[in-house]
Amino acid sequence: MSSWRGSAVWVRIIVVSGTDFEFDTATAVKPLGDGEFSGLVDAGWTVGDKPNGGYLLGLIARACGEALAEADRAHQDPLAATAHYLRAPDIGPVRVRCAVLRTGRGASQVRAELSQDSRVCVDATFTMGSLAADPPAPYWTARELIDVAPYDECQRLPAARDGSPFVVPIMDRTDLRLDPAVLGFARGEPSGDANLRGWISFADGRPADPLGLLFFCDALPPATFELVLSGWVPTLSLTVYVRARPAPGPLRVTQSAHSIDDGRVDETCEVWDSSGRLVAQATQLAGIRIAE
Amino acid sequence: MSSWRGSAVWVRIIVVSGTDFEFDTATAVKPLGDGEFSGLVDAGWTVGDKPNGGYLLGLIARACGEALAEADRAHQDPLAATAHYLRAPDIGPVRVRCAVLRTGRGASQVRAELSQDSRVCVDATFTMGSLAADPPAPYWTARELIDVAPYDECQRLPAARDGSPFVVPIMDRTDLRLDPAVLGFARGEPSGDANLRGWISFADGRPADPLGLLFFCDALPPATFELVLSGWVPTLSLTVYVRARPAPGPLRVTQSAHSIDDGRVDETCEVWDSSGRLVAQATQLAGIRIAE
Numbered sequence: 412m413s414s415w416r417g418s419a420v421w422v423r424i425i426v427v428s429g430t431d432f433e434f435d436t437a438t439a440v441k442p443l444g445d446g447e448f449s450g451l452v453d454a455g456w457t458v459g460d461k462p463n464g465g466y467l468l469g470l471i472a473r474a475c476g477e478a479l480a481e482a483d484r485a486h487q488d489p490l491a492a493t494a495h496y497l498r499a500p501d502i503g504p505v506r507v508r509c510a511v512l513r514t515g516r517g518a519s520q521v522r523a524e525l526s527q528d529s530r531v532c533v534d535a536t537f538t539m540g541s542l543a544a545d546p547p548a549p550y551w552t553a554r555e556l557i558d559v560a561p562y563d564e565c566q567r568l569p570a571a572r573d574g575s576p577f578v579v580p581i582m583d584r585t586d587l588r589l590d591p592a593v594l595g596f597a598r599g600e601p602s603g604d605a606n607l608r609g610w611i612s613f614a615d616g617r618p619a620d621p622l623g624l625l626f627f628c629d630a631l632p633p634a635t636f637e638l639v640l641s642g643w644v645p646t647l648s649l650t651v652y653v654r655a656r657p658a659p660g661p662l663r664v665t666q667s668a669h670s671i672d673d674g675r676v677d678e679t680c681e682v683w684d685s686s687g688r689l690v691a692q693a694t695q696l697a698g699i700r701i702a703e
Numbered sequence: 704m705s706s707w708r709g710s711a712v713w714v715r716i717i718v719v720s721g722t723d724f725e726f727d728t729a730t731a732v733k734p735l736g737d738g739e740f741s742g743l744v745d746a747g748w749t750v751g752d753k754p755n756g757g758y759l760l761g762l763i764a765r766a767c768g769e770a771l772a773e774a775d776r777a778h779q780d781p782l783a784a785t786a787h788y789l790r791a792p793d794i795g796p797v798r799v800r801c802a803v804l805r806t807g808r809g810a811s812q813v814r815a816e817l818s819q820d821s822r823v824c825v826d827a828t829f830t831m832g833s834l835a836a837d838p839p840a841p842y843w844t845a846r847e848l849i850d851v852a853p854y855d856e857c858q859r860l861p862a863a864r865d866g867s868p869f870v871v872p873i874m875d876r877t878d879l880r881l882d883p884a885v886l887g888f889a890r891g892e893p894s895g896d897a898n899l900r901g902w903i904s905f906a907d908g909r910p911a912d913p914l915g916l917l918f919f920c921d922a923l924p925p926a927t928f929e930l931v932l933s934g935w936v937p938t939l940s941l942t943v944y945v946r947a948r949p950a951p952g953p954l955r956v957t958q959s960a961h962s963i964d965d966g967r968v969d970e971t972c973e974v975w976d977s978s979g980r981l982v983a984q985a986t987q988l989a990g991i992r993i994a995e
Contacts, residue, residue, distance in 0.1 A: 490939070491939055493785040493828065493940065495783070495785075495814075495828045495830060497812050513823070520789050531805070534804055536785065536828065537787075538787060538939050538988075546964075549962055549963060549964035549965075550963040552963070552964070553959070554962055647783055648783040648785065648944075654965070655965065667845070669846050669984075670841060670843070671842040672838075672946045673834070673838060673841075674809075677944055677946075689964075692961075692962075692969060694944075696782070
């Protein structure tokens with residue numbers, strides 16, 4: 412084990428864990444040495460009784476940032492992250508084993524496995540770097556800021572709603588306000604357009620940051636809810652690119668499904684900050700079982 | 704090592720390796736036991752002197768299919784694949800180490816590392832399955848078939864062209880015909896619209912299949928060539944979803960860039976078969992250095 416004890420790294424760990432923000436508490440990891448970390452899957456970051464995939468990705472990314480700090484690289488921000496979800500861990504203790512694949516000047520790569528009872532639950536790989544606190548404007552973009560109803564006209568999605576077969580505890584921790592135009596599914600009247608949009612932030616006021624963006628990119632209901640009655644839509648593979656550190660304020664978010672073929676659906680998610688900048692993009696492939 | 708010798712798996716390896724198709728020869732792998740395979744990075748599947756990322760992904764996927772066959776799972780088709788590119792291997796021998804993470808009835812997950820001289824060059828994770836030979840129509844899609852000029856009006860991209868700083872040998876092996884409307888970059892007159900489209904197939908007539916789609920999803924020039932003068936655009940992370948086994952015939956393909964921010968660009972690629980079905984989708988994050 413490297414000599415991280417007593418170093419700036421250890422101070423940072425204490426500071427971050429010391430916040431009262433629920434996301435920070437639920438993604439806290441403790442070093443066990445040799446790139447291994449312990450964590451606790453929290454009951455509050457679940458959909459039904461399964462942990463949310465973006466939350467798990469945030470927890471793993473945090474361990475990878477610590478592993479890089481142990482390797483003397485201050486690359487705490489995920490730039491590109493992909494997770495393959497093998498089996499859902501239960502609420503409770505997990506281990507994250509990180510292997511630093513390459514350290515570079517501008518970016519480093521880390522592979523990680525989240526396991527429970529010695530069974531791998533999530534396999535993930537990250538390109539990690541350091542995003543500027545106050546970044547200059549993007550060089551070029553073809554992505555226009557999405558058109559979404561004003562914040563106050565959007566409706567916050569509750570954790571429990573009539574007609575839903577299960578409670579979604581992450582909605583108590585996420586302030587997700589959907590555009591009224593895409594809330595047909597909540598009334599049992601799906602619009603037929605697999606495109607959700609709204610505003611997102613942490614319910615307890617925690618600022619959005621690159622780790623939070625990993626979660627936000629998997630926090631919306633499946634866009635297919637506006638299309639077809641189905642059971643839950645379990646993520647097989649999730650990829651997130653974090654493009655910039657977001658400016659303060661609620662984020663605009665959109666989630667769209669594109670094709671349902673052979674029991675699988677692909678969805679994309681895009682997140683813009685209050686300055687109108689595209690700060691995160693995600694794509695996922697998920698299983699879907701259409702109700703007859 | 705499991706008893707694959709003399710089994711159907713071995714027969715299959717011989718049959719596949721026995722084709723004269725260049726892609727099959729260049730992605731051939733030999734089992735070394737314990738999930739490890741040897742392969743040869745071929746000089747023909749390069750851009751400049753660097754192997755193409757989609758070609759490497761195809762080679763790794765083939766090793767993963769063999770690793771699953773050794774584990775008695777006939778899951779030879781990549782459904783979701785993500786590779787993080789750490790360093791480009793040189794032309795010559797490489798090793799692929801596969802770890803089967805989970806075997807399931809409909810899909811299995813495998814993680815793999817491609818290394819050269821004991822240094823990891825590519826880290827990849829796959830969800831593997833078995834795609835139907837003659838699949839029923841998709842349940843639903845929002846992706847309209849792209850509008851591309853007729854095959855005969857498109858222009859085949861050569862391996863060497865005036866003004867290009869390097870030769871692109873994959874273009875001798877790929878029959879990539881671009882729509883004349885997106886060939887401004889080849890005349891030194893980029894259109895300003897970072898969107899390429901055309902037709903793609905193997906030059907030697909090898910049928911497109913799920914492994915070939917992995918390559919096709921990274922075979923186009925960077926869409927940013929139509930936007931801005933830059934050096935090569937090295938892929939950091941590539942994710943491909945294979946949605947269906949393609950029907951025979953040339954494939955329609957489109958590649959688009961969406962945002963250039965902080966020295967990185969994201970691009971998506973979509974591939975449709977002759978029946979009009981979306982058969983593959985990819986997203987990648989790449990580094991980009993804008994020429995002054």
